[in-house]
Amino acid sequence: MTSSYYYINFIRFALLVLVQVLVFNRLNFFGFINPMVYILFLYWYPIKENRVVFIFIGFLLGLSIDFFSDTMALHAASTVTIAYLRPTIMRFVFGVNYEFQSFKLSNTTRVQQITFLTLLIVAHHVIFFTLEIFSLSNLLLILKKVIFTGIATLILCLLFGSLFSVKKE
């Protein structure tokens, strides 16, 4: 049981990185929209796991994306931040419920799931594009990129989410 658990997460990690790098980084929808679907890994990752391990895996995930896309450690900085913030966001979205043993992501309502995902994406994109553009004079450009890429990421993540449902686990 536990070994297959790690196995699934490992395969998910590798597949999401490859899909992100080979497909979504080349999309350039409207010339600038590259959805970042690999955030789904942090959304799907088991809740009960050790936080230290989770933050570390988040860092590795970002770093492996950076490895391919010549972005230095921009993805790593944003993923490590949302990995750290995830429990806070979950407490905000699901209330105290999420600390119970029986809590499962698939048992929550659709609205809660989408809110949770949206908050993760917004936090990630704000950090990513602020660091990438790195100047306050381009605030509008940052905002434009956060909003449009965010919407594209959200839609694709929801589609992927319904394609590969987590119910079985």
Next chain:
Amino acid sequence: MQQIINFIIRYKTSLLYLLLLLISLGFTIDSHSYHRSKFFNSSNRISGSIYNTADGITRYFNLDEENKKLVEENKKLRSLLYNLNIDDTIRLDTTKFEFTSISGRIIKNSYASPNNYLTINRGTNHGIKQDMGVITAKGILGIIEHTSKNYASVQSILNSKSNINAKIKNTNYFGSLVWDGRSYNQVKLEDIPRLVPLLVGDTIVTGAMSSIFPEDIPIGTIKKFDLNVSKSFYSIDVELFNDMTNVKNVYIIYNKNRPEILELETKIANDQ
């Protein structure tokens, strides 16, 4: 001592987060200097070979178009050659050539971020070194930034750190070509003095100031020009000849005299 250990254990997640965040910020800020870390670029062996495999799968889909482009270029070169009136029997001394070129393919393109880097399937094994120029049949593309054995990353002209010497064709007025990060088919030419007569549609080519590119490699045409804030220089919008979203076959240019030129230039810098 006990308390320090307790403190560390209690806040271990926050401390780990801060540590990892600082590491990644360190890498990122380090990248704003001219030479980036050797480790984090897509020209390394692992990502290079993955991109190469992916390119091997997709390259067949646009073979037709690429062939047309190459034939088009051949046609242009042929017509140049026929009008040169060189006797074919004369042997050219290739050792006297100042510039040599190496062909290559782009295996990873990027144009949507403020700092774009491309990856090509040529590396030190093929004689690629840092600071060689990269062009296509239509115009300039960028400068080699990092190399591994079989791959190299190219700093695109669509990069906020890019700064290339350019001039208006058939004149000697030169300026520097930069990118403001807004549109992938447009770059800016700065520092052209206001007394220069300009027209929309004038051609911009590379200048003779740099030892990276040969002179007169096409870049683009003037789309719009305005005086800048100080009212003494033009700020010119240049529309690129290259469609940066669709580039495949490239040439890497190497200036044989570059080491000599650089040596001279450092001498001058040392004297001052």
